[in-house]
Amino acid sequence: GAGVSQTPSNKVTEKGKYVELRCDPISGHTALYWYRQSLGQGPEFLIYFQGTGAADDSGLPNDRFFAVRPEGSVSTLKIQRTERGDSAVYLCASSLGVRTGRNTGELFFGEGSRLTVL
């Protein structure tokens, strides 16, 4: 499809394990965002990429969280030594990256990866 694709859709892991979540943005979108959403809460910003570089990583909660986007397209969110508090839906979004003319700069979200840490 033409939308943002996230894999896996569901991931169950044990406390202390390493996890990778993948995001495939819409083709041609230079900006990519990661969010985390806990039950009953609004999405919480984690990190924003413009091209290959992290333009804003102020939302990453600690150094166990890391994200890469080596070729400016697919991104991987990596979580080391997972904790039960990391359980959430991790959302990825992409956008054209710049607002010009009628371009709203709107973000297009994937359906998320649900992470459960036991």
Added chain:
Amino acid sequence: DAKTTQPNSMESNEEEPVHLPCNHSTISGTDYIHWYRQLPSQGPEYVIHGLTSNVNNRMASLAIAEDRKSSTLILHRATLRDAAVYYCILISVKAAGNKLTFGGGTRVLVKP
């Protein structure tokens, strides 16, 4: 970032209009007002945005107060599919990207 305040929840009957208020009293002159909604088990989706003038699109209308300290998202005829959490978000035109800061939003329940 300037903050927004929305009611926690609202109920509507199917095929009736829904008016969702948002207060943003600290809005600056360079802030756009964006609305997103999140259907159950899905990621958020863009609804509409505006700066000063009222805006209409196929999904909704956005009415912006003259002083821009508040706005109202209007769903003209609610359907069951409109049951979602609606988020009002300010984005500065000066911002490098379109980083969205979500609050709690308004949960809309549509009754048949």
